């Protein structure tokens with residue numbers, strides 16, 4: 001019975017993706033809307049059953065503190081025509097390193113994306129040729145007493161970002177270091193400029209990962225490679241990053257507009273089909289990863305499949321006698 005109840009909750013979360021009026025899934029519904037209400041959070045950054053051993057962070061209070069550390073911004077453009085949103089880190093004088101205010105901005109933009117039902121994909125990038133060089137060291141120096149709180153806030157935002165029903169891509173340009181490399185792991189894919197460098201340099205700064213990358217990297221690459229990248233602090237050039245499986249596509253050396261090329265890569269490879277089904281499939285993968293239970297994931301998969309089977313898109317494709325050449 002208990003298993004069935006759990007499984008139903010999971011399914012209903014994923015099923016929400018299909019309902020335009022609902023907010024999209026987040027591991028335990030900890031959106032910024034709730035954060036703003038000041039409610040104590042059961043947030044997305046730890047499996048619910050383990051939360052008992054943690055003090056739940058008050059994201060609303062943390063938000064108010066972080067907002068005081070000004071500088072830079074995070075901007076969002078949503079294009080309903082091609083279904084691709086662009087999330088831009090903007091602190092160019094400091095290579096788009098993140099201030100507290102930018103963390104709050106990013107949380108708000110992720111909330112907007114959770115309510116965007118026309119979207120298929122998201123590109124995260126930085127202005128002026130760098131993705132991000134981690135925490136803004138001016139902010140870091142003033143917030144040395146506030147590490148765990150900042151981490152909780154970023155964990156919530158980046159988990160919500162990773163679990164959006166949008167296919168997400170980080171455009172790794174210029175210097176993508178420390179927290180910048182961490183941000184890139186909160187996306188499904190990484191596209192890298194041929195002149196970029198990426199490295200988890202935290203250990204060199206006397207830190208472990210602040211923004212959740214140890215967890216995400218281990219899932220992405222496995223234990224051995226995660227330990228290697230995090231403990232060596234090596235900075236990878238594109239060929240090595242591709243070989244390690246950290247990035248998925250290296251942009252051509254001669255490329256006038258890397259954002260446009262990344263958009264084309266997405267449209268060509270991952271966004272060619274129906275928006276709603278693309279969102280469902282992305283959410284299924286999230287539910288499979290989160291559930292940790294094979295049977296729950298299959299249950300969710302079966303229920304959602306039941307909604308696409310016999311639907312208008314399948315019927316249209318059957319009528320068109322599509323051949324997959």
Ligand SMILES: C[C@@H](C(=O)O)C(=O)SCCNC(=O)CCNC(=O)[C@H](O)C(C)(C)COP(=O)(O)OP(=O)(O)OC[C@H]1O[C@@H](n2cnc3c(N)ncnc32)[C@H](O)[C@@H]1OP(=O)(O)O
Pocket residue numbers: 093094095097133134135136137138175177178179180182201202205207208209210211
């Ligand atoms: C949160 C935590 C975590 O994830 O756990 C972390 O992120 S730990 C990792 C935190 N990040 C870092 O330690 C990166 C420190 N920065 C660097 O290593 C370097 O700046 C490079 C990123 C390699 C770029 O060197 P390059 O010689 O090309 O340029 P540069 O050093 O003159 O940088 C240009 C301007 O950007 C600023 N700048 C660059 N990264 C910054 C950062 N993270 N915080 C504050 N300012 C930063 C520089 O101080 C400089 O400002 P001025 O022209 O005004 O001097």
